[in-house]
Amino acid sequence: MKLVVAGTGYVGLVAGVCFAEAGHDVTCVDVDADKVKLMESGISPIYEEGLEALMKKNNAEGRLHYTVDYKNAYKDADAIFIGVGTPEQPDGSANLSYIAMVSRQIAESVERDCLVVVKSTVPVGTNDKVEQFIKDFLVHDVKVEVASNPEFLAQGSAVHDTLYAARIIIGTESKDAERLLREIYEPFHLPIVSVSRRSAEMIKYASNDFLALKISYMNDIANLCELVGADIEDVAKGMSYDARIGANFLKAGIGYGGSCFPKDTKALKFLADKVGYHLETVEAAVAVNVRQKTKLFQKASDRMITFQGLKAAVLGLAFKPGTDDLREAPSIDNVELLLANGAEVYAYDPAAADNFKKRYPEGSIGKGRIAYVNKPEDALQGANICFIFTEWKEIKEIPSKCFKELMQTPLVYDGRNVYDVNEMRENGIEYYSIGR
Numbered sequence: 001m002k003l004v005v006a007g008t009g010y011v012g013l014v015a016g017v018c019f020a021e022a023g024h025d026v027t028c029v030d031v032d033a034d035k036v037k038l039m040e041s042g043i044s045p046i047y048e049e050g051l052e053a054l055m056k057k058n059n060a061e062g063r064l065h066y067t068v069d070y071k072n073a074y075k076d077a078d079a080i081f082i083g084v085g086t087p088e089q090p091d092g093s094a095n096l097s098y099i100a101m102v103s104r105q106i107a108e109s110v111e112r113d114c115l116v117v118v119k120s121t122v123p124v125g126t127n128d129k130v131e132q133f134i135k136d137f138l139v140h141d142v143k144v145e146v147a148s149n150p151e152f153l154a155q156g157s158a159v160h161d162t163l164y165a166a167r168i169i170i171g172t173e174s175k176d177a178e179r180l181l182r183e184i185y186e187p188f189h190l191p192i193v194s195v196s197r198r199s200a201e202m203i204k205y206a207s208n209d210f211l212a213l214k215i216s217y218m219n220d221i222a223n224l225c226e227l228v229g230a231d232i233e234d235v236a237k238g239m240s241y242d243a244r245i246g247a248n249f250l251k252a253g254i255g256y257g258g259s260c261f262p263k264d265t266k267a268l269k270f271l272a273d274k275v276g277y278h279l280e281t282v283e284a285a286v287a288v289n290v291r292q293k294t295k296l297f298q299k300a301s302d303r304m305i306t307f308q309g310l311k312a313a314v315l316g317l318a319f320k321p322g323t324d325d326l327r328e329a330p331s332i333d334n335v336e337l338l339l340a341n342g343a344e345v346y347a348y349d350p351a352a353a354d355n356f357k358k359r360y361p362e363g364s365i366g367k368g369r370i371a372y373v374n375k376p377e378d379a380l381q382g383a384n385i386c387f388i389f390t391e392w393k394e395i396k397e398i399p400s401k402c403f404k405e406l407m408q409t410p411l412v413y414d415g416r417n418v419y420d421v422n423e424m425r426e427n428g429i430e431y432y433s434i435g436r
Helices: 010-021 033-040 051-060 070-074 097-109 126-137 158-163 175-188 197-228 232-240 261-274 280-293 295-303 330-340 353-359 376-380 401-406 421-426
Strands: 002-006 025-029 064-067 079-082 114-118 144-148 168-171 192-195 311-315 344-348 363-365 368-372 385-388 411-414 430-432
Touching: 002 010, 002 070, 002 097, 010 025, 010 051, 010 064, 010 079, 010 158, 025 070, 033 064, 051 064, 051 158, 064 070, 070 097, 079 097, 079 175, 097 114, 097 126, 114 126, 114 175, 126 144, 126 197, 144 175, 144 197, 168 175, 168 197, 175 192, 192 197, 197 232, 197 261, 197 280, 261 280, 280 295, 280 330, 295 330, 295 385, 295 411, 295 430, 311 330, 311 376, 330 344, 330 353, 330 368, 344 353, 344 376, 353 368, 376 401, 421 430
Parallel strands: 002 025, 002 079, 025 064, 079 114, 114 144, 168 192, 311 344, 311 385, 344 368, 385 411, 411 430
Antiparallel strands: 144 168, 363 368
């Protein structure tokens, strides 16, 4: 089947590559000609395990194409998937300008009946508006239907999550649209849940916000554990055996980040406010997460007289392992505070350092300075304090004794509970973590 994907970010590019892997003929459309050339050479513009290998394979086999010529791409497609960004606006609502731009381009380009499928995360009711918007601007006498098909991939495992998804959600308003989407996804051999468009839109938000709730709940319990002498990891283990709760998303830490949970919790709250409903649980999850991000810095501030002139090792910058994404990463809030208080920051991340440099170039910033190193040991050498913000394998594999051997003052604040509390203390390290 001839498919076109608009947008080559995490949603669009991963979807396009996986559709090609399933046997479809796929064209990915982007506005950036340099990015298109990069992808044509088999290089992925995003850091995602397994993606580049599949790009090269399907490029070579002739099923995967890239272009800036949207008119030619859209005109005779069987289905067009919209995977552009819907970034958060200052009031928490979703910015739908990219959706509108692509919708108008589709309306002015399609020359045959086709199905437009919105994969981007959009507020409930958006697909209705997209369909009407396209009809308003149609140039040719063709039939265009719109369907909702939200994605549920996690950064760092996006390819696996797409090819081996727990379920495919399709939201349609006609049997023809449902039939076509089922045909597109038939090669994946995955469970398909077919609902209305608005229900599909809500499933996306409800799913992401529920996971955000679990994270904030566990972080809240972790904070209480510290005050009453319990261990959050023991508590999580005991909870995980209950099938009603499950074992996933029970790990305490310094909060969630990334492109989905922060944006989607705020967007759902905005939607609820708009229709006059107070979504208290989601609001609480957001509030807990905001506080949790800088919890360790506040602990360190209580311990230290000053950060001025101190060497602070920062291990991990990405919001999670397996990605170079910094959106809403706790490292940003904490590095900002360290620099504002005069620290000499030495940062390490195996994937996200280049992106972080764009925000914080090497050298003096405010009262402090920042430098980037290629090995975690270089960050630790002579450091007065260490913060762990991302549980990369390269960081988890650092022997605990190295903190004692390399640091001037073995003082470690671990936001991801990487190390065993007793082992760190036995090695003479002053160690602080979350909920333990």
